[in-house]
Amino acid sequence: MSPQQTPTAEAIAKDGASGPGCAKRDPILVARGVRRTFGALTAVDVDHLEIPRHRITALIGPNGAGKTTLFNLLTGFDTPQSGTWEFDGRPLAGMRPHRVAHLGMVRTFQLTKVLGKLSVLENMRLGATGQTGERLRTALMPWLWRRQERENTARADELLARFRLDAKREDYAASMSGGQRKLLEMARALMTRPRLVMLDEPMAGVNPALKQSLLDHITGLREEGMTVLFVEHDMHMVRHIADWVVVMAAGSVVAEGPPDTVMSDPAVVDAYLGAHHDVDLGASDGAARLEAQLVEDADSPVGEERTS
Structure with a gap:
């Protein structure tokens, strides 16, 4: 999706609003007052956040902003000190990760979590939910689960072909490149037929x-x-495919809205660049311009002001 095709704020937010915590027309995920601290460090402090249904939302922010911690809290991999959150109207606080996934809300990880000593196909089969053969009582009765396993295998093969991993079907997952593991993790997540993919x-x-x-x-x-x-972190990619952008800094949501609006928000520029307000984060050469300016600053005598 090109930037010109990105939906307007009116198509996503109520009354065309934008900004931290704005209400959406049809949110699939709603978080309220979610707070997580580690000693004196506040990692996440989100007052209100809604994720629009059937859209691609990018969660951006500098390193240490709390993005992955928020993911962990919403999917049950960590527990906040306070807060509530709902997926499609169902409260998730206190729910374990596998139960969250069964509801249709799945995630991948920054560091891929494939089982290297299993084949690619076996990794895919593990992603299917509600498998009859997983229970001890029925595992010894193959006539009860063979048909389901055939269906899961057919689904896995379909996804492997779609992600162009079918040639690796019988290979150990440990033999795959980093990029192929990312594809495998995404394909495995789809085995659950999710409604929200994180x-x-x-x-x-x-x-x-x-x-x-x-x-x-x-x-x-x-x-x-x-x-x-x-x-x-790739702002050019965010501008290219995201319908909506949420920006975190120091654990809080500091801005949200359509990509073009957010990229020019002073709060976003400050979070990423400090005083470098003249750099367009979403432009294809934005990173290069920022690097050049930072090098120029480093080469300048202490206390000398930039005149550009």
């Missing part, structure tokens, strides 16, 4: 040859009616 830095460590494939798969999830929430 991707934690899906492009991290992926070579350029696979990046476009990952981008296409992410936009493809939206086309199939799923909701996507992803963490990313």
Whole structure:
């Protein structure tokens, strides 16, 4: 999706509003007063956040902003000191991760979590939910679960072909490249037939040859009616595929709105760049311009003001 095709705020938020905590027309995930501290450090302090249904939402912010910690809290991998959150109207506080996934809210990890000594196909089968053969009492009765296993295998093969991993079907997952593991983790998440897919830095460590494939798969999830929430540092990519952007800094949501609006928000520029307000984070050369300005600052005598 190009920036020109990005939905307007009116199509996503009530009354066309934007800004931290704005209400959405049809949110699939709502968090209220979620707070997580580690000693004196406040990692997450989110007053109100709504994720729009059937959209791609990017969660951005500088390192240490609390993005992954928020992911962990919402999916049951960590417990906050306070707060409530709901997925499709169902409270999730205190729910264990596997129960959250069964409801249709799945996630991937910044560091891929594949089982290296199992084959790619076996990794995929593990992603299926409600497997009859997982229970001890029925595991010894193969006639009860063989049909389901065939259906799961067919679903796995379909997804492996879609993600162009079918040639790796029988290989050990440990033999895959970093980018292929990212694809496998995303494909395995789809075995649950989720409604919300949460991707934690899906492009991290992926070579350029696979990046476009990952981008296409992410936009493809939206086309199939799923909701996507992803963490990313590549602002050009965010502007290219995101319908809505949420910005975190120091644990809090400091801005949200359509990509073009957010990229020019002074709060976002401050969070990323400090005084470098003249850099467009979403532009293709934004990172290069920022690097050049930082080098220029480093070379300047102490106390000398930049005149550009």
